[in-house]
Amino acid sequence: MTGTEASLRTKSENPFDIAREQFDAAAERLGLESGVREVLRNTQRELSVNFPVRLDSGVVKVFTGYRVQHNTARGPAKGGVRYHPQVSLDEVRALAMWMTWKCAVVRLPYGGAKGGVICNPRTMSRRELESLTRRFTSEIAVIIGPDRDIPASDVNTNAQTMAWMMDTYSMHQGYSVPTVVTGKPISIGGSEGKFEATGRGTAYIVEQAARDAGMDLNSARIVVQGFGNVGAVAAKILHELGARVVGVSDVDGGVYDPRGLDIGDVSEYNERNGRLLGYPSGERLTNDELLALPCEVLIPAALENQLHAGNAAAVRARLVVEAANGPTTPEADRALQERGVVVVPDILANAGGVTVSYFEWVQDRQAFFWTEDEINARLKQIMTASYEAVKARAEREGVNLRTGAYLLAVERVAAASTARGLYP
Ligand code: NAD
Numbered sequence: 001m002t003g004t005e006a007s008l009r010t011k012s013e014n015p016f017d018i019a020r021e022q023f024d025a026a027a028e029r030l031g032l033e034s035g036v037r038e039v040l041r042n043t044q045r046e047l048s049v050n051f052p053v054r055l056d057s058g059v060v061k062v063f064t065g066y067r068v069q070h071n072t073a074r075g076p077a078k079g080g081v082r083y084h085p086q087v088s089l090d091e092v093r094a095l096a097m098w099m100t101w102k103c104a105v106v107r108l109p110y111g112g113a114k115g116g117v118i119c120n121p122r123t124m125s126r127r128e129l130e131s132l133t134r135r136f137t138s139e140i141a142v143i144i145g146p147d148r149d150i151p152a153s154d155v156n157t158n159a160q161t162m163a164w165m166m167d168t169y170s171m172h173q174g175y176s177v178p179t180v181v182t183g184k185p186i187s188i189g190g191s192e193g194k195f196e197a198t199g200r201g202t203a204y205i206v207e208q209a210a211r212d213a214g215m216d217l218n219s220a221r222i223v224v225q226g227f228g229n230v231g232a233v234a235a236k237i238l239h240e241l242g243a244r245v246v247g248v249s250d251v252d253g254g255v256y257d258p259r260g261l262d263i264g265d266v267s268e269y270n271e272r273n274g275r276l277l278g279y280p281s282g283e284r285l286t287n288d289e290l291l292a293l294p295c296e297v298l299i300p301a302a303l304e305n306q307l308h309a310g311n312a313a314a315v316r317a318r319l320v321v322e323a324a325n326g327p328t329t330p331e332a333d334r335a336l337q338e339r340g341v342v343v344v345p346d347i348l349a350n351a352g353g354v355t356v357s358y359f360e361w362v363q364d365r366q367a368f369f370w371t372e373d374e375i376n377a378r379l380k381q382i383m384t385a386s387y388e389a390v391k392a393r394a395e396r397e398g399v400n401l402r403t404g405a406y407l408l409a410v411e412r413v414a415a416a417s418t419a420r421g422l423y424p
Pocket residue numbers: 153154155156157198225226227228229230231249250251252287301302303304323324325326350351353354
């Protein structure tokens with residue numbers, strides 16, 4: 001983001017302001033005691049690092065990265081690491097806070113954390129990315145660890161990034177520590193089903209929410225924004241379940257076919273070319289046009305603030321399932337709710353990723369591995385039960401699903417905080 005763009009960013013689009021606004025509303029409704037409220041609306045630990053990397057040109061460039069732990073009352077901190085030019089401390093704080101609530105919604109024994117490095121991986125070579133990852137890991141090694149804080153992949157990071165992080169941390173220790181990160185390749189202690197977990201979890205949620213909305217998934221039209229680890233997998237699984245995925249997009253724009261896209265073919269093209277641009281069939285369209293497509297289900301699976309006051313009225317879906325973190329601003333949330341659009345919140349809809357990360361960590365700790373069928377069955381059970389619990393809470397209190405999920409999550413974290421008390 002340029003300086004001008006940053007100064008134009010309204011308060012309501014600062015992710016940490018949004019995360020706090022969402023928390024405050026839940027805390028108010030729960031009547032949380034002011035001390036606990038103060039603890040939970042702040043992050044626990046924030047590490048900023050500036051570190052040098054030698055680029056292929058020979059030039060040394062200093063990068064800035066962050067690791068933020070929001071809360072560890074319920075267990076070690078857990079959360080991904082993002083590489084993106086627009087990473088900021090406030091973004092990482094918000095993502096860390098959302099991780100705390102997400103782990104609580106699906107009852108994993110974790111707190112929340114997040115990390116990020118300001119960089120543009122699209123312009124960096126594999127060697128440069130390896131150097132950046134290894135040095136960033138060394139810098140944050142003082143606060144991560146299998147019982148302290150366990151990173152994972154997120155936007156523009158993947159299994160290879162996690163392998164470099166695991167190797168770097170292990171070199172520091174002098175022995176292999178697979179439990180320090182999740183999302184690793186299977187060959188070094190990664191889990192079956194992890195690659196697909198977030199998108200698969202989202203697809204399970206779409207199935208349930210569509211059923212509740214009286215929709216037949218077989219005739220439902222689905223639109224997915226963001227064709228990365230989460231969006232492409234969600235599109236693939238929904239396509240396999242019989243849904244008609246009519247539109248998908250990435251950062252450059254999207255492709256639309258009202259008769260339904262051949263998602264296998266789109267994925268193959270995307271893998272071969274690293275982008276959707278140039279996909280030979282269907283109609284090309286911008287991300288703004290994609291979000292306004294006629295459809296039953298819209299799945300934002302890219303970045304924050306994609307649905308905002310300026311475009312919420314154009315959304316034609318009946319159901320929005322937030323696969324991305326923080327894709328809907330509070331203004332858009334209100335506008336969608338007023339029009340009767342059901343929004344399934346991120347802290348529930350994309351919790352499949354951290355759930356299978358937890359399975360990976362448990363398997364690594366026991367050095368005993370499960371089959372993919374076992375993983376997927378356990379994932380489905382947790383996603384289904386969590387959706388039902390959120391829905392029941394929302395119905396009981398007469399609130400939307402986001403507030404229902406926050407009430408459940410904040411209550412659980414507050415209970416853990418209160419039980420532990422204040423140190424010293
Ligand atoms: P990714 O890097 O694999 O893919 C991101 C996709 O979004 C790419 O296709 C990219 O081109 C596209 N994109 C980026 N900016 C865009 C824009 N402005 N408009 C449209 N598309 C855009 O990332 P990912 O891992 O799939 O993560 C996507 C979202 O899901 C993020 O919000 C992330 O925090 C969240 N999430 C990821 C996981 C996970 O397991 N990876 C788990 C939970 C939540």
